[in-house]
Amino acid sequence: MANTDIHYVRSHMVAPEAPPRSVHGMAHWLRTNLFSSPLNSMLTIFGLLLVAWFLPPVIQWLFINAVWTGENRAVCSTIAQGGIQPDGWSGACWAFVNAKLGQFIYGRYPIDQRWRVDVTALLFVILLVPLLIPRIKHKVFNAILFFCVFPVVAFFLLVGGWFGLPYVETPLWGGLLVTLVLSFVGITMSLPLGILLALGRRSHLPVIKALSVIFIETIRGVPLVTVLFMASVMLPLFLPPGITFDKLLRALIGVALFASAYMAETIRGGLQAIPRGQYEGADALGLSYWQKMGLIILPQALKLVIPGIVNSFISLFKDTSLVYIIGMFDLLGIVRQNFADSNWASPQTPATGLVFAGFVFWIFCFSMSRYSIFVERRLDTGHKR
Incomplete structure (x- = not known):
C-alpha cells in the first residue's frame, strides 16, 4: 500500500481578532497613563480637583461675564450679566481690546497706510509657509526670496519715501508690528552670527x-x-557729531548681537557632541575646513541642538518686550500704554489687556515649539527618545 501524503492548504486567511479589552481602549489608556500606581492615582486626582477649582471661575471671567462690545469704560464696570457682582468678579473687558485692536497691531502707523503692513505680512506668510513644508520643492530659490529679497521689499513698504509711498518714521511703529520686526531680524541674524562665533x-x-x-x-x-x-543712549555719544542711527535700527542691532552670543554657546554644545571620528573622516576625504564644517559637522551639530535653538528663538521673541524701556512700544508696551486712556479706565481693563497680550505671545511661541518637535521627528535617525 503506497504512502500518500495529505496536505491541507488554507484557501483564505483568518480574519484578525480584536485585541483584549485590557490592552486597548480608553480604559487601558487611563490605567496606563493616569492610574498606573498609587502615587500616579493620587497625583491625577489632585490635578483634577485643582482644575475643577481653578477652571470654572476663569471661564466665567473670560467668557460668561465678559463684555464684548461697547464704546467706553461704562460697559466694563462691575455690573456683569448676572447683575451687580462683588468688585473684581465682573467679566473681562474685551470691548477694550476690540476698540484698541488697531493700535495693538499697528501702533500709531497711519491708518490710511496700514495696507502696507498687511501686504508685508501677507508676503511674509506666502514665502515662509513653503519653507516650512518639506514636500514643497525649490527650497533654495524660496530661501533666497525670503532671506534676501523679502527684507528689501519689506523695508521699502514699511518705511516708504520711494515709489510714491509716503514716508512713515519708525517712532510711529508699534504693537505687534514692532514685535515681529524685532523678533524676525533677531532670529534671522542671530543664527548665522552664532554659528560664526561658535566656530571662532x-x-x-x-x-x-x-x-x-x-x-x-x-x-x-x-x-x-x-x-x-x-x-x-550710549552709542550716539561715541559717534561723530551729526551722525545718528534710527532708534529701531539700534534696537535691532542690540537684540541680534545679544541673541547671537547665546546662540553661539548652544551651537558650540552641538559641535562638541560630534564624535572625533567625524572630523577625522572629513580630513581623510581631503575636505577643506569650510567643506568639512558645511557638509559634515554643522548639519549633525545643528540637528542635535534643535531644542536649544528653538528655545533661544522663543526667549528672544518674548524678550522683545524689553524695548519698552527705551521708549519703543511693542505689543506689550502698546497695551500698557493704553491703560492710561481715561475713556477705558476700569478695574478689568489692565487684566484683560495683559491676558490678550499673553495669549498672542503664547500662540507664536507654541507654534515655534510644535514645529521644532515636527522637525526633530523628521530628522530622527532611529535613536530612542
Whole structure:
C-alpha cells in the first residue's frame, strides 16, 4: 500500500481578532497613563480637583461675564450679566481690546497706510509657509526670496519715501508690528552670527578665538536691558557729531548681537557632541575646513541642538518686550500704554489687556515649539527618545 501524503492548504486567511479589552481602549489608556500606581492615582486626582477649582471661575471671567462690545469704560464696570457682582468678579473687558485692536497691531502707523503692513505680512506668510513644508520643492530659490529679497521689499513698504509711498518714521511703529520686526531680524541674524562665533571660539587661531570669547562672555554677562540702553543712549555719544542711527535700527542691532552670543554657546554644545571620528573622516576625504564644517559637522551639530535653538528663538521673541524701556512700544508696551486712556479706565481693563497680550505671545511661541518637535521627528535617525 503506497504512502500518500495529505496536505491541507488554507484557501483564505483568518480574519484578525480584536485585541483584549485590557490592552486597548480608553480604559487601558487611563490605567496606563493616569492610574498606573498609587502615587500616579493620587497625583491625577489632585490635578483634577485643582482644575475643577481653578477652571470654572476663569471661564466665567473670560467668557460668561465678559463684555464684548461697547464704546467706553461704562460697559466694563462691575455690573456683569448676572447683575451687580462683588468688585473684581465682573467679566473681562474685551470691548477694550476690540476698540484698541488697531493700535495693538499697528501702533500709531497711519491708518490710511496700514495696507502696507498687511501686504508685508501677507508676503511674509506666502514665502515662509513653503519653507516650512518639506514636500514643497525649490527650497533654495524660496530661501533666497525670503532671506534676501523679502527684507528689501519689506523695508521699502514699511518705511516708504520711494515709489510714491509716503514716508512713515519708525517712532510711529508699534504693537505687534514692532514685535515681529524685532523678533524676525533677531532670529534671522542671530543664527548665522552664532554659528560664526561658535566656530571662532573653537578656532585654533589665537586672535579669532580670543575675540569670540571676549564678545560672547561680555554679552552674556550683562542683561538685555543694558544692551538696549547702551545701543539707544550710549552709542550716539561715541559717534561723530551729526551722525545718528534710527532708534529701531539700534534696537535691532542690540537684540541680534545679544541673541547671537547665546546662540553661539548652544551651537558650540552641538559641535562638541560630534564624535572625533567625524572630523577625522572629513580630513581623510581631503575636505577643506569650510567643506568639512558645511557638509559634515554643522548639519549633525545643528540637528542635535534643535531644542536649544528653538528655545533661544522663543526667549528672544518674548524678550522683545524689553524695548519698552527705551521708549519703543511693542505689543506689550502698546497695551500698557493704553491703560492710561481715561475713556477705558476700569478695574478689568489692565487684566484683560495683559491676558490678550499673553495669549498672542503664547500662540507664536507654541507654534515655534510644535514645529521644532515636527522637525526633530523628521530628522530622527532611529535613536530612542
